[in-house]
Amino acid sequence: MTTEKIGILHPGAMGISVAAAAQNSGHTVYWTSAGRSPHTHTRAQQHHLLDGQSLAALCHTCTMLISVCPPHAAEEVAQQVLARGFTGLFVDANAISPQRTRRIGEIMAASGVAFVDGGIIGGPAWQPHSTWLYLSGLEAERVAGCFANGPLETQIIGAEIGKASALKMCYAAYTKGTSALLAAILGTAESLAVRDELMQQWRRDDSNFPAQTENRVRRVTAKAWRFAGEMEEIAATFEAAGLPGGFHLAAAEVYTRLADFKGQEELPGLTAVLQALLKR
Amino acid sequence: MTTEKIGILHPGAMGISVAAAAQNSGHTVYWTSAGRSPHTHTRAQQHHLLDGQSLAALCHTCTMLISVCPPHAAEEVAQQVLARGFTGLFVDANAISPQRTRRIGEIMAASGVAFVDGGIIGGPAWQPHSTWLYLSGLEAERVAGCFANGPLETQIIGAEIGKASALKMCYAAYTKGTSALLAAILGTAESLAVRDELMQQWRRDDSNFPAQTENRVRRVTAKAWRFAGEMEEIAATFEAAGLPGGFHLAAAEVYTRLADFKGQEELPGLTAVLQALLKR
Numbered sequence: 001m002t003t004e005k006i007g008i009l010h011p012g013a014m015g016i017s018v019a020a021a022a023q024n025s026g027h028t029v030y031w032t033s034a035g036r037s038p039h040t041h042t043r044a045q046q047h048h049l050l051d052g053q054s055l056a057a058l059c060h061t062c063t064m065l066i067s068v069c070p071p072h073a074a075e076e077v078a079q080q081v082l083a084r085g086f087t088g089l090f091v092d093a094n095a096i097s098p099q100r101t102r103r104i105g106e107i108m109a110a111s112g113v114a115f116v117d118g119g120i121i122g123g124p125a126w127q128p129h130s131t132w133l134y135l136s137g138l139e140a141e142r143v144a145g146c147f148a149n150g151p152l153e154t155q156i157i158g159a160e161i162g163k164a165s166a167l168k169m170c171y172a173a174y175t176k177g178t179s180a181l182l183a184a185i186l187g188t189a190e191s192l193a194v195r196d197e198l199m200q201q202w203r204r205d206d207s208n209f210p211a212q213t214e215n216r217v218r219r220v221t222a223k224a225w226r227f228a229g230e231m232e233e234i235a236a237t238f239e240a241a242g243l244p245g246g247f248h249l250a251a252a253e254v255y256t257r258l259a260d261f262k263g264q265e266e267l268p269g270l271t272a273v274l275q276a277l278l279k280r
Numbered sequence: 281m282t283t284e285k286i287g288i289l290h291p292g293a294m295g296i297s298v299a300a301a302a303q304n305s306g307h308t309v310y311w312t313s314a315g316r317s318p319h320t321h322t323r324a325q326q327h328h329l330l331d332g333q334s335l336a337a338l339c340h341t342c343t344m345l346i347s348v349c350p351p352h353a354a355e356e357v358a359q360q361v362l363a364r365g366f367t368g369l370f371v372d373a374n375a376i377s378p379q380r381t382r383r384i385g386e387i388m389a390a391s392g393v394a395f396v397d398g399g400i401i402g403g404p405a406w407q408p409h410s411t412w413l414y415l416s417g418l419e420a421e422r423v424a425g426c427f428a429n430g431p432l433e434t435q436i437i438g439a440e441i442g443k444a445s446a447l448k449m450c451y452a453a454y455t456k457g458t459s460a461l462l463a464a465i466l467g468t469a470e471s472l473a474v475r476d477e478l479m480q481q482w483r484r485d486d487s488n489f490p491a492q493t494e495n496r497v498r499r500v501t502a503k504a505w506r507f508a509g510e511m512e513e514i515a516a517t518f519e520a521a522g523l524p525g526g527f528h529l530a531a532a533e534v535y536t537r538l539a540d541f542k543g544q545e546e547l548p549g550l551t552a553v554l555q556a557l558l559k560r
Binding site for chain 1: 482
């Protein structure tokens with residue numbers, strides 16, 4: 001097997017686990033320090049990623065680039081890479097709609113860059129059988145080979161660009177869609193003075209549900225800032241498939257109202273979360 | 281305790297169980313046969329409801345009327361009752377927004393008719409501890425007294441009209457909202473050719489989830505025709521509370537597309553349900 005020189009754009013909490021899994025399968029992993037946050041620096045150093053310094057240098061060094069970034073940045077990252085003359089294999093592993101993925105694939109193809117669609121389901125991949133990188137595209141096998149030793153699991157689901165993205169969108173539509181829905185329900189119940197009664201009725205159905213829901217709504221606040229964009233991608237996916245996008249446009253609005261919890265050290269109380277939701 | 285003469289408008293699958301619970305607590309229950317379906321006739325006869333014949337006669341006979349009807353009919357039922365000179369206690373137990381309930385309460389008050397807000401959570405009330413009639417309003421105690429022997433459970437949650445409706449809306453927002461969301465997700469996955477892959481990933485998370493979801497989406501078709509109106513009520517409830525109504529407007533659209541399954545004897549297959557969702 002060829003040893004790939006893989007560049008990760010950019011090693012956040014998820015990206016660093018993808019980088020570590022590639023190292024675990026014998027590949028060399030690069031990042032680029034220019035313009036990245038102190039957190040990203042720390043993560044890259046802890047896992048001995050090689051610093052490509054500038055994006056231009058990274059593009060000339062690497063045989064493969066994997067984009068793992070917030071959805072709203074996906075297209076820009078792809079364009080930056082092309083602008084710097086990358087000629088290897090580009091993997092977009094972001095939570096974006098199939099149509100946006102196909103658009104990125106087309107601009108890559110127009111520049112002669114090989115392209116594979118990826119969709120990551122699960123949290124950062126530190127344990128086997130917990131996180132899947134779904135892949136679609138003609139060169140998907142080559143990407144799967146980069147993670148042969150795990151713990152990131154891979155599964156190739158077809159040759160068509162867009163399929164891995166579609167699966168990611170449909171999966172996240174439920175997990176992140178229902179977290180937003182539950183937050184909105186609790187906000188409505190709070191506003192209408194029936195929160196305790198709702199919790200009591202939920203408890204009658206399932207004694208664990210109220211506490212689980214409260215935890216879920218409090219915990220999702222930390223990631224809300226980047227979930228809004230993902231919800232918009234899901235809404236676009238539904239609409240392109242002929243189904244209503246409204247569930248996830250509403251979810252995007254919920255996450256937008258919670259975006260200020262980004263970077264808070266302490267988990268907010270439920271009342272603080274609901275106040276943020278109800279403040280216009 | 282006073283024996284009430286209670287009129288049920290109208291005894292559908294839920295209403296007949298409410299009627300039987302009132303009989304079980306020693307009250308006399310009436311219905312009106314004029315214009316009702318053969319199914320309603322059969323239910324009323326099986327449970328020995330007294331036929332008030334016309335709505336006007338019912339309004340003069342009964343000391344209490346309980347409205348249990350599809351949400352879109354709630355306001356019309358209330359107006360018909362007033363137009364026929366009812367002077368007792370009117371209970372609206374429908375799945376409608378707090379603001380619509382308050383509107384009905386105001387027109388009742390303007391005519392000197394006592395009014396109690398009700399919200400039913402659970403299926404038809406044939407077993408104890410399974411179905412709750414939440415009540416709010418100054419005369420809620422009198423209504424609760426009608427079901428003292430169960431199996432319909434009652435709980436008074438305040439004196440304000442709108443509170444019982446608010447609780448019902450918040451509760452149904454999750455149960456019926458997620459059924460619609462799951463149907464829309466499966467429709468999107470079908471359209472994008474990733475349904476099997478989505479089911480597989482769901483199975484990895486929870487081996488029961490795919491089969492439960494398939495059953496849920498197939499079973500909800502029978503009631504979809506009346507859930508669309510309820511989703512619109514929930515959307516209005518969210519918006520009045522300052523939260524986005526889009527989740528449930530999308531759910532209303534999903535149920536509208538499934539409305540033609542009303543009255544089908546056989547449970548449709550999942551593929552037939554998804555085809556109906558994707559057909560514009």
